[in-house]
Amino acid sequence: MKHELRTPTSVIIAQAECGLQQPDAASKQQALEGVLQQAKKMSKLVNQLLQLARADWHKEALHLERFDLSELTEIVAAETKALAAAREITLTTTIEPGIMVIADQTLLMRVWLNLLDNAVKYGRRQGQVRLTLSKSGNSAVGTVTDDGIGISAAELPKIWKRFYRVDAARSRSEVNGSGLGLAMVKWMVESHGGTVTAASVPGEGSVFTFTIPLICPAGK
Template identity: 40%
Template sequence: MSSVKNEIFSMGIKSKLTILISISIFSLVFMFLTLLLIAGKEQKETAIKNQLIAAIEENAQKIRFRNNIFVFNPIYFLQDNIYTSLYDEEKEFIYGEIPENFPFYTDFTINTLKKTEHFYVYDIQKEVQGKKLFVRGVISIASARQTFSILFFTILAFLPLIALLTIVLARVFIDKSFKPIEHIIATAQEIQNKKNFSLRIGLPGKSHDEIHALAQTFDTLFEATEQAFIKEKQFTSNASHEIRTPVSVIIAQCELALETEQNKENQKALGTILWNAKKISQLTSQLLLLSKAEQNADILEREKINISELFEIIAEQQQEIAKEKGLDFSYSVENSIFFHGDPALLTSALINLFSNAIRYNKKHGKINFSLSQGKNFIHAKISDTGIGISEQDLPKIWERFYQADKARNKKEYIGFGLGLPLVKWIIEAHQGKISISSALGKGTIARFTLPKNI
């Protein structure tokens, strides 16, 4: 019983409402039919009673007495399932029809309808030319019950059809009622998936019901959210542009000063300024790229590239950086894999992944990179033996500016939290998919696929 309850409670709202409305309508129909049967039974019994009384009174009028003999037409003594019988003043049976199993008795109740177990009985007393006569009418109750039974079983046979029709009508009604809600859900999901806050629900029609009011409220909310995002993107883009020029000047001046500066303390100070200026330059570049991505700007410059050669060159460069840090870097690249994409953005994505593998690795750790192709997809995998990412931090790594656990926030590991969101956007902009699995203290594996048919 509990499993049935759990199954019902786990149903969708539409299914629950369909069941509830179907049961309610079917119950009402069943009650109506029951009342109709009861009323029909009573009406039929009343009609039979009235028919019996009318028939006996009419038959009594047709009896004559001639030459000390009662004269009557035998045809009237069994008509319409009504049995008529005659008795003299001594209550002796004279003539007539008596139904089988009817108890023969001469206790007459004049002008009063009597009911036995199986029959209705009606007696009248008539005087014909001075002779007293008793006329008895009998009709079987079974005839009324038979009509009721036919009606009952007819309705019973149609109950499954009524139930099915009720469910179908309830479902059609609910589906039609839920269409606006489904439209709201579909629009909200599309906004979420495409990150396009310019979309609106815009329910058709001029209804003023609660669902249309809800849709209008959501549209107002989406409008306010879109404006907030536009302002944020404009601010990010404008700020990045404004910062880029002075930072470029600082980098250039620091590099120039380092070429001529002899004082070691000054060289150290200039080196620190130069390192931080480059970090700021990198940050502004990433912010500008993400800003364009969020504005759905078409910044991909696609061309047919030999992705094997491109990724192998990047791997060789990163191998040198890894060796300088005492890391074992190995790679395996399948030859002649071609792809239609943006080489600059793909390079940026791969370098970001390699940088993370190098930055967050352990002393004398290992990095492995592989590139291969299947029937429909290009597969890339980068694994490392680094410090890893905790289970609670893993779902949040795609958020901008998110910094994972404290171990990854040490000075030697410091980053901006923009690399992985940028990588994710670049891969998805090429209709690819990326995933990262990791275990704290054991290492991280990044995988991405790119479709071959674009």
Template identity: 45%
Template structure:
């Protein structure tokens, strides 16, 4: 039951309750109707039998009978007997009914005849010649019950249709009632998919709990959107403010290192500062780029690029850096692969992925780089046999400033993979990572081919 949607549960509940109510009502109705039918049959018998006295006269020394006694009104058979001789004087009786049934004045009796049951009522009348006649009324209970059973069969036939209509009405009512909830869910899912906090539910005016919930969501989204915009603006402002002083410090370090007035210890100190400031400058540069991307101000300069050549250039550039850590770089690049991309961003993508592989590689290890075309897709991959990433950390590596183990590498800013993910998605591509601790990591980027 818990696996069913709320709409399905409401429909089942509504249908079940309605079926129960209809069953109880029909049971009571048929029970009362059965009693009422028999009561009406008995009343019709008494009334018709009593009215028969008006159709019997005594004239010219003999009994005369009106032909109305032969009419079958309300299913009542009328017959007239001489009480003393029990002779049938006039009228009609049902086929198969006994003629010699003893008289019983004023009581309605139930008599079985063949496969049917009848109500029988006898009423006596004293004529002018002192002759006592008995008017007997007979009505079939079985025929009345047969009509009732026919009605019951019709009701049972219509019952599934009633259940179906009840389920349909329940579905429509549930759908209408849960429409605001569905709209809230779709809006939140769209926000998650598109990363667009400017969207709102906007159910309109209403005073019930769901409309209140939707308005609360809208207020919350407004607050979150405002906070995110302030954070992005703050990040952009801070990065801009830090860019100038870091550039000045970096230039001063470079000038000091180019001169000859530093002793060996001083040169080492300045080199440490230069290395740290270079790392900070790179981080600020990436932070500015991401900030502009968040604000929609970073435009891509798309052009037709040779992905194969970009891959070869990246391998050539970083082979020397990897060699300093005794890491071998091997390339498997298919020639002549073209696609539309921003060259500056693609170079940065290669740089971030290869720096990451070198940073977390092992001395004596390997890095495998490949670029190949599969149908209408370009597949780029960087694989290493380094320390790998734990399964619990793998989903978070794309988060900004996230570091699996900051103590192992203080030079990492935690922005490289975030930048790589944005670059790939900005080119309508996909990036993924698979890793096993102690065995290495593979990053794969897929782009649409030219």
């Protein structure tokens, strides 16, 4: 955790110092943009840590409401298509309409965003990411499948740990993250009484599957 906080802090200090030494406005502007980018990254990391800490102390209350999960999923997928296109990845969806849930809408949106962001980051360029949502009994079932670099069987159980990063191929600098995304997904799904699993074959891709009760147990 110290490393995760120290890195953006060090970059902010270095870029700020460099910017102050630049004589021209364009160079100063570039330095400020770098500072802003790192500050946003640090702010996101701190917010995630605070939310996980509150969850550990059982102080993070869910904001339950009845809403159309299918409609929410369509919106998230549409927003993610631009991100996928930037990496030449095609995002396709199969979404069963009219799946109504009583749950925390913001948290379920973040579940989708984190899983899709993960799939796009580690997906194969000019590859495919597939999202599905369906209803099974009293649960909604969501999946995100990519055809990217995959995860080894030895490391697969560890991906839900906070700050855990898989091998260097998945941690290459251009897709570097905080290591909290999947830990957040696990907490958000399980806080609804659901489950989340992952299956992967190195060199072929990964499948993340989560289930959410149509009525969150906390709402009963």
